[in-house]
Amino acid sequence: MAGASHDLLVIGAGPAGSAAAITAAQAGLRVALIDKAVFPRDKLCGGGVTGRACRYAQAVFGPLPQDLFHTSRSVRFASGPATLARLAPAPAIQMTMRSAFDAALRAKAIAAGAEDFCGQRLAVCDPEAGHVTLADGRALSAPVVIGADGVHSQVARRLFGRAQDPATLGFALEVELPGRPGPDTELDMTALPYGYGWDFPKAQGRTLGIGGLSVDEKDMRARFELWLRARGIDPASVRIKGHHLPSGASRAVPGRGAVLLAGDAAGLVDPITGEGIAWAILSGQRAAEAAVEALAIGQPGRALPLYQRRLEPVRQELRRARLLARLVYHPMLQPRLLRVLARSDHFQRRYMALLAGEMDYADLGPRRLLGVAWRVLRGRAA
Ligand SMILES: Cc1cc2nc3c(=O)[nH]c(=O)nc-3n(C[C@H](O)[C@H](O)[C@H](O)COP(=O)(O)OP(=O)(O)OC[C@H]3O[C@@H](n4cnc5c(N)ncnc54)[C@H](O)[C@@H]3O)c2cc1C
Missing domain, CATH: 3.30.9.10 (D-Amino Acid Oxidase, subunit A, domain 2)
Structure with missing residues (x-):
């Protein structure tokens, strides 16, 4: 794209956008990181950073300050006022405040060379033309755009008419x-x-x-x-x-041509646990890698298929979670599942290992999944 201000526009500076920006900046691209908010900004979130999210964050951003986190090592499973079980020690989950966590990730992306355009709304957003105009009148352009602008993504709306299926x-x-x-x-x-x-x-x-x-x-x-x-x-x-x-379904095609969607904008949230931070970081990184490769071969329009290939393991994992969600939340089966959970230390540990990101759904495998289904159907712990 002749005369473009940048190689890559990243719209949204949450975990997905900051991961994309740092990955692309470190690969030598000229990156604009754009967000309507001034950081630190609030983000409604439980702030549970699983083992999986910590691993991805460490790989993409390097070490993060320990004072961002409070480590939880015990869990109480409850049903209303009743305690079903208490597990201590339980697989650890790092708890964070998103305002500080996201600000730290964004600061790392800026320090790596991404140019800071946060605190400006988009007056014009034309991702397929590789062009945005900020509210203050500055025009930015690039051959590849990553939409990491959350569940109500303006970029997804421009591409598909709506951000998510309601x-x-x-x-x-x-x-x-x-x-x-x-x-x-x-x-x-x-x-x-x-x-x-x-x-x-x-x-x-x-x-x-x-x-x-x-x-x-x-x-x-x-x-x-x-x-x-x-x-x-x-x-x-x-x-x-x-x-x-956006925990009900991930987008079948996460973008169009040289416009890629990452994180919540692509619908990448676990339907059982609500976990989205890990998938936001991983998809942001993968989108940036695809942009780098597409630009290196001089074909920005190839960015989408390159991204889809890299994103497939994430989509598979979330597909497995959606299948399992039907079992976990089925109104007839849930009481049985809770009985098994209350009685079985093994089952509690497995559940927490999934929730804490120590285990993937893929690790359950078809045999273990059938085993879980059988125990739940019988309502037995062992
Ligand atoms: C109540 C709740 C609890 C949750 N708890 C957890 C949890 O404990 N653990 C977990 O892993 N996940 C949790 N999630 C999910 C998690 O918050 C998201 O999956 C995650 O924030 C996705 O990151 P993201 O970067 O894709 O989007 P976001 O973090 O939403 O960032 C999007 C960014 O885009 C910016 N933006 C939006 N529109 C525009 C625009 N038009 N122009 C410019 N910028 C724009 C926003 O200001 C924002 O900074 C929770 C979600 C909710 C709602």
């Missing part, structure tokens, strides 16, 4: 409670049909929320207020916020 969107509500962290991570397995509730300990407080798939958003607030009251929290004393999760 029928597959999940929804979650959360509050932040400052103060001392609780002793355990708590997972309320029956807070919602097709979802769960969480109470995540943080260095300076807790994040509590409920969320899932196929939820009736209108009904959620009243349900959440009851859930908070059951925990001794007056809903009037906290600020309740809601956000969509």
Whole structure:
């Protein structure tokens, strides 16, 4: 593209965009990292950074400051007020505040050479022409564009008319409670049909929320207020916020030509656990690698097939999760699953290993999956 200001425009500076920007900048591309927000900015999220996410973050961004994280090593599985089981020690999960975490990742991308265009809305967004104009009038262009602008992606809307299929969107509500962290991570397995509730300990407080798939958003607030009251929290004393999760289906074709979608913009969230940070980082990295390769061969339009090949293992993993979600959240099977979970230490460890990102769905394999299904159907622990 003659006279382009950059080689790559990355729109969105969350984990996906920062991962794309740092990967491309380190490969020598001229990268513009664009976000409407000024960082640090809030992002509604449980902030659970799994072992998988830590590995990807370390590989892409290098070491991160340890004070970003609070390590949780015990978990209470609950069903409403009843404790089903407590696992301690449990596979560790690092808990973070997204404002600080995302700001640290973005700072690494800028330090690696990506040019900072954060704090500006897009006045014009024409990704297929490789062109955007910022609200302050600056025009930026590049032969490849990565849309990492979250669940309501403007880039995806420009390509496909809508960012996500509303029928597959999940929804979650959360509050932040400052103060001392609780002793355990708590997972309320029956807070919602097709979802769960969480109470995540943080260095300076807790994040509590409920969320899932196929939820009736209108009904959620009243349900959440009851859930908070059951925990001794007056809903009037906290600020309740809601956000969509693209956990129902990943986009079959994550982009078009030289425009690639990464992270939530591509629908890459686990439908069982709600985990999205790991997939955002990995897909951002993979999108940038595809951009680098397409530009090296002088064919920016090849970026999409190169990206799709690299993204296939992620899409396969999320496909497996979607299959398993039908079992885990099936209204007839869930009570049996909870009985097995309550009785079996082995099952609790496996569940937490999945949740903490120590194990992939692929590691379950068809035989183990059938074993799980059999035990759940019989409602037996062993
Ligand atoms: C309530 C809740 C709890 C969650 N808990 C967890 C959890 O514990 N662990 C986990 O792994 N995942 C969790 N997730 C999922 C996780 O938050 C997302 O999957 C993850 O943030 C995706 O990263 P991203 O970079 O794709 O998008 P985002 O983090 O959403 O970043 C997108 C960026 O794009 C910018 N942007 C948007 N529109 C524009 C525009 N038009 N122009 C310029 N910039 C734009 C935004 O300002 C933002 O900075 C949770 C999600 C929710 C809603």
